Amino acid sequence: MDSINSRIANELGVRPQQVAAAVALLDEGSTVPFIARYRKEVTGSLDDTQLRNLEERLRYLRELDERRASIIASIEEQGKLTPELAREINLADTKTRLEDLYLPYKQKRRTKGQIALEAGLGELADALFADPSLTPETEAERFIDAEKGFADTKAVLEGAKYILMERFAEDADLLAKLRDFLKHNATLSARVVPGKENEGAKFSDYFEHDEILKNTPSHRALAIFRGRNEGILSIALKVGDEAPGSMHPGETMIGERFGIDNRGRAADKWLGEVVRWTWKVKLYTHLETDLLGELRDKAEDEAISVFARNLHDLLLAAPAGPRATLALDPGLRTGCKVAVVDATGKLLDTATVYPHAPRNDWDGTLAILARLCAKHGVDLIAIGNGTASRETDKLAGELIKKVPGLKLTKIMVSEAGASVYSASELAAKEFPDLDVSLRGAVSIARRLQDPLAELVKIEPKAIGVGQYQHDVSQLKLARSLDAVVEDCVNAVGVDVNTASAALL
Known part of the structure; x- marks a missing residue:
């Protein structure tokens, strides 16, 4: 808990004691407006914006710690928790990094790689990886076993290939590096689904749309996601030269990570295929899903915060006062x-x-x-x-x-x-x-x-000062807008003689 408090204190640029005091009050059930207005001396005068950010980060970091504990317990149960791994897991500072580290130990359906391992092909995969001068076809012959489903050298080599692919695709440091590379270099590419041109005319701006992923503004991202949800658009992430036969930067990075390069040795071509398949089959789709999910979350957060700002301005519009x-x-x-x-x-x-x-x-x-x-x-x-x-x-x-x-x-x-x-x-x-x-x-x-007294009677979403409000997480939106209403009422105070029941 102390580490969470000091981390939040660092992020907000305040003292750990202020954070600890605010956390204790929140845990007792105090609301942000109450703490901001009546507990200034306890928190060292944290304002409502700082307290809202603190509450949000506290929720995230506590969820992170819960997930960390369950991951450690799961790996320990499998008897695979090493001191190095435990250290990496304890240092993970985002949910994404945690899940990357957990990937090799996650209970999955039986994969092609696992089936090959059970058939004893791990030895072949390790040998070819360690010594590329070995000839794959010759080495594979002694592992042929029709009963286990590996009836010829082609099937055996395919099994060994899946063992290495799964091992490479579950390397947390590689995943982090590739994710970072894509985040900064990928292009978000939207295309119209063939035959949907007329039905989806309102999305025509995105029928042939490419833009740098990291520069995509939230309103465009949400429009593209809505187009995909309605079956009008398809979305992909592209990077580097996508021409047939050219080597993708992702493949180059996998090769560098595991010391694989084509020097004309007997197994180099086979190892090159392992790398290509690892990228195409295992990593590209996984990372694309992750990054599009991240873009969506970011766009949602931005849309919610615009909605919250607009609502704030509307609620605090100058009242005309008590006049007939x-x-x-x-x-x-x-x-x-x-x-x-x-x-x-x-x-x-x-x-x-x-x-x-x-x-x-x-x-x-x-x-x-x-x-x-x-x-x-x-x-x-x-x-x-x-x-x-x-x-x-x-x-x-x-x-x-x-x-x-x-x-x-x-x-x-x-x-x-x-x-x-x-x-x-x-x-x-x-x-x-x-x-x-x-x-x-x-x-x-x-x-x-009195705009505030009247508008608090209406569910914030119905006031309609936001974009894409039906596309974003309704729970997050409601939480944010309710907080705005609370903060506005708290900032202004009310006249108890004329206040509506909703305002009180």
């Missing part, structure tokens, strides 16, 4: 919904007016609105930014001219998520007798008065 407000929720055929709330957000009056096509009752609407404004001493007009909002804005402009004595001000308000709120259980409790469409207008009025 008339809200217009624009609509054409179904009319504009009108709601009037007093300075504390209490609903006073509602109406439905039809200023736009097909009814075009412009003057009648102006008369109704002027009457409502005068009756309730309205100060502000909030206009939802949905369908027909421009026409409705023009209507509000004429209303202001019509009743100059009231000194009205009109403001356009985002209505994102208002329909979700109006059909929610919370809205039904607040306004049991009010029509669903009128509840949306009430929400628009209150959003202008």
Whole structure:
């Protein structure tokens, strides 16, 4: 635990004692806002951003330690844990490195290499690897055994090849080197699946798309992954010269790692094939899956953090304050919904007016609105930014001219998520007798008065200020957005006399 604390302290640039104090509070069930606001003296004034990062890293490093313990137990059970391996496992600082080290000891289905080992071909593989001057076909003859499934020299040499391939492909240092090489040099290549050109027209930008993997921005990566999930695009990682007959940089690195190069000795050609197959069959697909998974995770994290920033800005938009407000929720055929709330957000009056096509009752609407404004001493007009909002804005402009004595001000308000709120259980409790469409207008009025108090009633995802929100991990997204709401409410505080139940 101390090592986790000191590692987090290093990453955040704070003292280990601050981290230890924060971890103890989190473990007791304290929330980040509570610690940030009321336990400053204990944590040495860590702010909510530092605490959120600390909480995230703590979760990751604890999961890493749990996995480390179970891997050590598993290898120990097999009787294969050496002091060197134990040291490597204890030094592993990412989940990827841990899994690479565990790969040779993982319980797998019986592979071709294992079957060959059971048939005693390990000796042949070791001999050819150690001394490439031996002739593979001659050496293989004494291992022919039809009963074990190796009826001729071709089958025997294939078995020996799989033994070496599996050994090479499970070398943790080689994996780390190749992964790093691909990460910095690979190209992400997207192609349209033949025959899907019309169906997938919205992905046409990616039908012939190549870009450097490490430079791919999150929004493009998520678009490409969505295209693949919908069966429109195929994705691959490419590197180096892909021309037939040319040696792939990955093969060169495997050869260097195990001292294999073609000097014209009897077994060199066979060993060269082992290297080529190790890359093509074993390592390339494995690493491609890993790196695409990593790209996806990174893109998801970026998309979630953009969503979180946008939500933060929206929640902390400047409130208009306690002023009587008339809200217009624009609509054409179904009319504009009108709601009037007093300075504390209490609903006073509602109406439905039809200023736009097909009814075009412009003057009648102006008369109704002027009457409502005068009756309730309205100060502000909030206009939802949905369908027909421009026409409705023009209507509000004429209303202001019509009743100059009231000194009205009109403001356009985002209505994102208002329909979700109006059909929610919370809205039904607040306004049991009010029509669903009128509840949306009430929400628009209150959003202008106090965005935070009103928007916390809506599930953050429904506010719709993010990209690809349905493509990312819903658990991670919910965790991040809930944290934003918590931090915003914590930063501003609430007026207990007017706060909604959701806000409290």
